[in-house]
Amino acid sequence: MAAMAASRVQAGTRQAPALWQMRWLPLLLMAVAAAEQQVPLVLWSSDRDLWGPAANTHEGHITSDMQLSTYLDPALELGPRNVLLFLQDKLSIEDFTAYGGVFGNKQDSAFANLENALDLAPSSLVLPAVDWYAVSTLTTYLQEKLGASPLHVDLATLRELKLNASLPALLLIRLPYTSSSGLMAPREVLTGNDEVIGQVLSTLKSEDVPYTAALTAVRPSRVARDVAMVAGGLGRQLLQKQSVAAAVHPPVSYNDTAPRILFWAQNFSVAYRDHWEDLTSLTFGVQELNLTDSFWNDSFARLSLTYEQLFGTTVTFRFILANRFYPVSARHWFTMESLEIQSNNSVAHFNASQVTGPSVYSFHCEYVSSLSKNGNLLVPHRQPSLWQMNLQDFQIQAFNVTGEQFSYASDCAGFFSPGIWMGLLTSLFMLFIFTYGLHMILSLKTMDRFDDHKGPTISLTQIV
Secondary structure, three states: OHHHHHHHHHHHOOOOOOHHHOOOHHHHHHHHHHHOOEEEEEEEEOOOOOOOHHHOOOOOOOEOHHHHHHHHHHHHHHOOOEEEEEEEEEOOHHHHHHHOOOOOOHHHOOOHHHHHHHHHOOEEEEEEEEEHHHHHOHHHHHHHHHOOOEEEOOHHHHHHOOOOOOOOEEEEEEEOOOOOOOOOOHHHHHHHHHHHHHHHHHHHHHOOOOOEEEEEEEEOOOOOOOHHHOOOOOOOOOOOOOOOOOOOOOOEEEEOOOEEEEEEOOEEEEEEOOEEEEOHHHHOOOOOOEOOOOEEOOOEEEEEEEEEEEOOEEEEEEEEEEEEEEOOOOEEEEEEEEEEEEEOOEEEEEEOOOOEEEOOOEEEEEEEEOOHHHOOOOEEOOOOOOEEEEEEEEEEEOOOOEOOEOOOEEEOOOOOOHHHHHHHHHHHHHHHHHHHHHHHHHOOOOOOOOOOOOOOOOOOOOOO
């Protein structure tokens, strides 16, 4: 594989011929498009607690090879040593939608045995979209993790096998898939494959053999509608060394008997006399962060962050928030009344009243800053101020905190952007022109008197 990659790099340094000379270009584009497709992966096991409820991915997420290995490692290390891999030629998540009886007609489902296995399994995991390149190396990955060669079996072979719970075994069951243009319709083929899955699981159950099973496909049965969303790209394999993902630091949490105040920012920077310091690494993910003088009750909250030897002295930042009930809206709203910076027995105050929202929500804004280019949500009480602050991707919650996670965020972004306003004003101006023109047309009157050339002429008396 390394030699192939090296040859590709060397080939990339040569002078490329003109596109019209590349007769193989359409085939290459088809291969790239086929590479950037996804297949579903269904996992279930006879053991408990192999995957948590949060492991199920949300809609639209594409599981990369690195993420797939994090899902498989617990099952292979803690779960049964007998692994079944049901490998279908073609399968897409749309097949479950089309033939799974998702619209109420469960009796017509082509996956009755699979659904029953998932319902009865103590542990299960459904990944709707997995990068097919990761799935292509799944057999090799399982072989390396289990230390057992894959054994291609069918029903007859499975009944003759004597599986041992202590000895690892990798059983590979191939399932076909044919399109509707073939001899059998897809529903019939999927129903037949589901029967095979049911018979295999019934055989293992009769022998009381613990197992972990996976159902996936070599390639999708339907073309992906948007290949640009593929995570991971080409050139990575499941068995390659995983790169360390960028860590996301946890929020600052003030606790008394439970978490009370949460604060997070992608970047936390402060300046004194135009000298900037980045406090992000000193604030988030730090166990010994000084939160002395922080306070919380149902109507008032104060988060105090103290830093030693910042700009040559001790500096404390205080986020002061209040929670009030407003009869007009019949609900509680919180407001950050001020942000204080205390150093050398002096205090700098910033008005932060625009940081507000319903108390059951958190507050989020792309920038909470004293810089005019970033919105100027922090307004110093005294101008000019020696202090400047810039909080990027800011989020805070001081009331109705549940656990260590923020509630739904009330964002500072307004509904009407400048582009929307320009569109509305332009539309109103055009509507005014159209209305005025229509009014002028409707105001036109036809002539009610005409001059007859055979009769006397019309005379108009001059009025002096």
